[in-house]
């Protein structure tokens with residue numbers, strides 16, 4: 001196996017695929033990147049068994065072949081080299097890299113047969129939609145995905161493809177985000193799939209910002225194709241909780257607040273909240289909200305007042321300040337609407353003005369004070 | 370001139386009546402009590418055939434005159450109690466005037482006594498309670514009572530005796546109890562002419578070392594707690610000495626061995642969850658309190674007492690023991706490095722150190738007590754010191770122990786010390802302190818933190834902050850589990866769980882403690898319920914069981930990767946807890962490796 005490749009091209013591709021490479025792994029092969037020659041290009045592949053990513057870079061293929069290269073070392077040497085042509089000679093499992101200036105680097109690789117084959121996506125349906133929408137769903141929902149690896153369905157974002165609608169939903173059981181696109185042109189795929197977080201993160205960082213993304217959805221896998229790369233993952237095959245039924249319908253208390261003011265006030269107040277519960281209290285009354293926190297352990301208290309428009313009975317509700325910050329960071333525009341029922345029921349948070357064809361709702365469960 | 374008097378009838382009636390002599394060991398007990406009451410400093414005990422054939426107790430006490438010798442064997446004859454009022458403040462072990470009469474009625478007695486230095490004594494023979502003969506005899510001052518053929522005239526009673534061996538063991542246990550309670554008294558005990566104990570006058574710890582194995586004492590913690598008018602002195606066994614059987618619990622009230630379930634459970638509960646049901650720790654504890662605070666006249670065998678304010682005593686014992694236990698870890702840790710510890714102390718002393726940082730400070734005072742053969746003397750301050758430290762002091766001290774690094778270290782480069790935290794295997798946190806390094810078990814540490822926090826919330830009136838759940842979890846229970854859950858729901862609610870009934874035997878979990886963000890909520894409740902089921906027979910209160918199980922179940926798992934900031938926080942919070950050294954289940958949280966220890970290991974050939 002022998003090929004020549006531009007250092008810059010190779011380096012860029014290596015950086016992409018190495019995002020999938022697990023940081024710690026008991027399987028040494030997973031820390032390798034598989035290099036396979038194609039017609040006029042080199043295919044780089046990495047996997048953590050859950051997600052697989054392939055990317056292509058232009059190369060001058062002299063002799064075909066396939067080899068697993070230790071990821072870290074190849075990335076490090078590529079980073080240190082100036083732009084130049086690199087020629088790779090692979091004999092058995094030894095990789096030799098030569099530069100025109102006489103540099104010679106040798107490392108031991110692993111047999112490509114150790115590398116698991118790319119998943120076969122059979123019976124797949126392809127759906128095309130704007131990269132922007134995909135990106136936005138990921139951006140808006142991902143903070144609500146559960147970090148507890150044991151939560152199954154809650155470890156991913158639910159994508160609901162239906163006739164005229166695309167919706168992304170994520171929840172960790174304490175908060176929930178739902179971003180809906182109406183007038184979604186879709187004739188091919190009507191299905192709910194839960195996509196693991198890591199896949200979404202890797203995808204988004206690889207994605208072009210404009211144009212369409214191509215989703216290929218098979219029975220157990222989903223695949224995303226962009227111009228230079230393909231990313232596959234397993235779908236989380238668990239039942240997503242019935243989130244629609246927990247969204248309260250009757251919410252007589254309505255708040256309108258300035259997002260920036262409110263967020264910065266929460267940030268200040270939260271400094272004084274208990275470090276374990278992060279609880280802060282919001283007391284709503286006509287035309288104002290009082291934000292307050294106290295921490296008995298450190299004997300600290302804080303209080304601020306903000307003007308708001310409030311319609312409803314005066315009430316006090318507690319929230320985890322960290323969650324509240326997250327919620328407000330994900331609301332666009334100047335003002336936010338908050339709909340409340342009781343101090344124990346979910347609060348509904350919306351941007352005052354929704355973007356065109358888009359509907360964003362964030363649900364946050366309170367803390368009983 | 371006789372000092373013994375026959376009690377008036379109304380006084381007799383006030384004394385807890387019942388069988389005095391049940392077995393040879395009861396005789397041994399009563400005779401030793403009499404000798405101790407007579408001020409003996411030397412007591413010789415002999416038994417043959419487990420005491421069935423012969424029991425002899427010889428003392429060097431005051432002795433009796435001729436009249437008293439005869440009176441002593443009369444019913445209700447005593448020199449120790451004359452007025453009803455005296456009953457409220459009994460100073461002696463005996464007070465009923467019952468023992469000798471009861472013993473004499475079921476055996477053959479030979480009693481010799483002399484109350485003067487002229488060797489003018491008397492000898493009395495009795496048979497089944499009747500005087501056979503009284504004669505003069507020459508002997509040293511003191512009393513010797515020989516009891517032969519116990520129960521010879523009550524065959525039914527005799528049949529109930531166990532094997533020689535079993536009766537022998539009972540006798541040994543009785544002698545042991547007295548030997549522990551009076552280390553200043555010389556005891557010599559032989560059974561069938563073979564020596565069992567030969568105990569010179571000594572202090573408590575050497576007495577215990579002689580009676581139990583030296584290993585026992587190595588694993589014991591000295592207690593000396595004073596909270597006037599209460600004093601608790603003695604030793605408690607560490608976890609290693611926990612037994613599956615009871616019997617090594619020695620609890621003395623004003624020098625009298627008593628069995629008191631409540632007070633035993635005060636001690637047990639100090640061990641917290643490190644004690645499973647059916648496990649019994651070793652302890653020797655002497656409680657001293659004003660005589661009028663305790664009624665000894667409640668049980669014919671004088672082995673039970675009644676405290677006027679039993680809950681105050683309970684709390685006092687429990688807290689004293691808890692405090693003492695807090696430090697056993699440090700102490701054992703210290704012992705492991707004892708080779709270097711003396712050297713290290715000397716080194717510390719030579720550096721002018723006004724206040725030693727906390728970790729070292731405690732260990733130093735502690736090693737003092739462990740070396741000190743007189744536990745009462747040195748240990749008092751060592752226990753009071755840490756308990757008196759305020760939270761801030763503790764943190765400051767720990768902080769200081771880190772900043773003091775530069776003064777203590779012999780390495781010139783270590784002037785700039787950062788408080789670094791390093792996690793190994795997702796399990797242990799390493800950090801540097803002035804005298805070396807400490808290794809913290811992250812899970813055990815978190816358990817301790819949660820446990821303390823849980824206990825605090827359980828003591829509060831209002832429930833803790835509780836995060837409502839978007840998707841309430843329904844828990845289906847068996848009828849048994851359901852009723853058990855009802856018992857612990859009040860505690861769970863205080864911790865921040867919130868649940869409501871949802872159909873038959875089904876509970877809907879609607880909220881969880883706000884400081885837990887990643888739990889599998891339903892599972893935790895079920896686990897706490899299971900733990901509670903398993904611990905039903907433990908002595909500690911429900912809230913404590915719940916706190917303990919909650920801490921165990923909700924603590925960070927082994928393998929969880931932590932950021933340096935998280936490790937820092939964990940460590941900080943750990944040192945704000947009551948006992949940063951021992952997890953609620955009795956496992957060590959912190960292991961310390963001193964520089965000297967490290968040095969020693971590296972330089973060992």
Ligand SMILES: Nc1ncnc2c1ncn2[C@@H]1O[C@H](COP(=O)(O)OP(=O)(O)OP(=O)(O)O)[C@@H](O)[C@H]1O
Pocket residue numbers: 373399402403404406407428430431432433441442446447448449462463464465466467468469470511512
């Ligand atoms: N070893 C002894 N030396 C001196 N006097 C003794 C001795 N044994 C018994 N006596 C005297 O005999 C009396 C009766 O003893 P006895 O054991 O029967 O009753 P007690 O000790 O007064 O009360 P109790 O029945 O609770 O033991 C004692 O009060 C004491 O005066």
Ligand SMILES: [Mg+2]
Pocket residue numbers: 399402403462463464468469
């Ligand atoms: Mg007596």
